[in-house]
Amino acid sequence: MALLHGMSPLAGFGFCLLVVLMVVMPNQANGSSRNAYFGQRNIVIQPSGICATSVIPHGYKCQEIEVTTQDGYILSVQRIPEGRLAGGDAKKQPVIIQHGVLVDGMTWLLNPPEQNLPLILADNGFDVWIANTRGTRFSNRHTSLQPDEPDYWNWSWDELVTYDLPAVFGYVYGQTGQKTHYVGHSLGTLIAVASFSEGLLVDKLKSAVLLSPIAYLSHMNTALGVLAAKSFVGEITTLFGLAEFNPKGAPASAFLKALCAYPGLDCYDLLTALTGKNCCLNASTVDLFLRNEPQSTATKNMVHLAQTVRDGVIAKYNYGNPDFNVMHYGEARPPIYNLSNIPHNLPIFISYGGQDALSDVRDVQLLLDSLKFHDVDKLTIQYIKDYAHADFIMGVNAKDIVYNQIVSFFKHQR
Numbered sequence: 001m002a003l004l005h006g007m008s009p010l011a012g013f014g015f016c017l018l019v020v021l022m023v024v025m026p027n028q029a030n031g032s033s034r035n036a037y038f039g040q041r042n043i044v045i046q047p048s049g050i051c052a053t054s055v056i057p058h059g060y061k062c063q064e065i066e067v068t069t070q071d072g073y074i075l076s077v078q079r080i081p082e083g084r085l086a087g088g089d090a091k092k093q094p095v096i097i098q099h100g101v102l103v104d105g106m107t108w109l110l111n112p113p114e115q116n117l118p119l120i121l122a123d124n125g126f127d128v129w130i131a132n133t134r135g136t137r138f139s140n141r142h143t144s145l146q147p148d149e150p151d152y153w154n155w156s157w158d159e160l161v162t163y164d165l166p167a168v169f170g171y172v173y174g175q176t177g178q179k180t181h182y183v184g185h186s187l188g189t190l191i192a193v194a195s196f197s198e199g200l201l202v203d204k205l206k207s208a209v210l211l212s213p214i215a216y217l218s219h220m221n222t223a224l225g226v227l228a229a230k231s232f233v234g235e236i237t238t239l240f241g242l243a244e245f246n247p248k249g250a251p252a253s254a255f256l257k258a259l260c261a262y263p264g265l266d267c268y269d270l271l272t273a274l275t276g277k278n279c280c281l282n283a284s285t286v287d288l289f290l291r292n293e294p295q296s297t298a299t300k301n302m303v304h305l306a307q308t309v310r311d312g313v314i315a316k317y318n319y320g321n322p323d324f325n326v327m328h329y330g331e332a333r334p335p336i337y338n339l340s341n342i343p344h345n346l347p348i349f350i351s352y353g354g355q356d357a358l359s360d361v362r363d364v365q366l367l368l369d370s371l372k373f374h375d376v377d378k379l380t381i382q383y384i385k386d387y388a389h390a391d392f393i394m395g396v397n398a399k400d401i402v403y404n405q406i407v408s409f410f411k412h413q414r
């Protein structure tokens with residue numbers, strides 16, 4: 001039984017990507033070129049997709065689905081409609097699960113089946129939908145653009161708020177006719193609270209679970225992370241252009257080397273330095289993680305996250321020049337997402353860790369402050385002293401500590 005103490009892979013938000021560059025990454029199969037349609041529209045066969053590799057072998061049903069956003073991105077979604085012991089005639093409540101940045105929906109499924117969140121939810125009678133953000137390997141198509149065109153990468157997390165989440169919510173609602181529960185990790189929490197604050201999605205939402213929440217980021221407490229964030233709002237775009245940010249590419253590798261040459265930075269234990277000291281990871285799961293992640297994202301998305309770190313407010317993408325901001329927003333400064341506008345009666349469950357370097361407890365406190373007018377009985381907060389960023393999705397004891405609480409929270413909402 002090998003638990004890696006102090007070993008914390010990226011999982012979710014992060015400049016963590018840097019880490020992986022220090023590890024030899026096997027070449028990853030390209031998930032394009034496939035997709036025989038059959039039967040029902042939107043349902044596709046992907047021989048190497050998430051269902052085929054990580055769900056069906058464990059004895060669960062799983063459908064690969066394509067959902068097209070209003071701006072043309074074709075997203076891959078996996079549906080696990082029931083548990084291994086099907087049955088139960090009651091209408092199952094849908095749950096949408098949303099991963100963080102630089103990873104994809106696969107990260108939820110890396111632990112053994114009895115330990116991972118999607119399959120635990122399915123076995124508890126939920127209809128599970130795993131989302132994959134634009135630009136990740138199974139969501140890398142568009143109705144007219146190709147991923148090798150810079151225009152394909154012209155988006156930040158604003159577009160995940162405006163297009164990706166509404167597309168997935170709309171599809172699930174259309175199929176099930178029911179309001180959905182939501183689980184987000186890391187960036188999956190930021191885009192959710194930003195959406196809810198604009199009044200989006202809430203008409204199709206039953207409740208929301210926020211794991212390792214990032215909203216405010218100004219206390220992110222890793223020297224390397226802070227430096228990386230500074231670079232992303234600084235010279236970075238001349239290094240990468242405003243297109244794809246591929247953590248496995250040569251420019252990212254050079255970027256890492258340059259950062260690590262900085263006086264006082266210790267890149268030896270980079271994983272811990274970036275995400276915090278995860279208490280409870282399984283060595284086999286970490287191996288699997290490194291074989292599957294990280295995934296590309298848009299450089300503009302990283303810049304936008306870095307602006308959030310720098311500015312200490314949750315606002316739309318800053319074009320860096322008042323005139324450009326006026327052009328896009330009609331104001332010199334980008335509009336803010338005011339989290340106090342999240343409907344006060346929305347059931348929310350927040351779980352955060354004492355060792356999490358990306359979701360620092362002081363930033364979580366700011367998030368909680370902005371929810372201070374929330375109905376007291378609609379807000380559940382869990383603090384896990386030993387947990388860091390990756391423990392929430394891959395911890396060997398996450399079932400006992402977190403997932404069972406999520407299940408009972410959801411059941412409580414019925």
Ligand SMILES: *[C@@H]1O[C@H](CO)[C@@H](O)[C@H](O)[C@H]1NC(C)=O
Nearest residue numbers: 001111112282283284285396
């Ligand atoms: C770690 O993962 C391996 C492979 O999935 C599994 O066989 C083993 O039981 C896991 N260990 C623990 C402590 O959960």
Ligand SMILES: *[C@@H]1O[C@H](CO)[C@@H](O)[C@H](O)[C@H]1NC(C)=O
Nearest residue numbers: 150151153154155242327328
């Ligand atoms: C990127 O998209 C924005 C709108 O979101 C548009 O104003 C801008 O011109 C686009 N940039 C490029 C380089 O196409």
Ligand SMILES: *[C@@H]1O[C@H](CO)[C@@H](O)[C@H](O)[C@H]1NC(C)=O
Nearest residue numbers: 313336337338339340341373
């Ligand atoms: C957010 O909204 C609340 C209540 O609607 C208001 O009191 C607060 O000033 C707003 N915050 C900002 C930064 O605009």
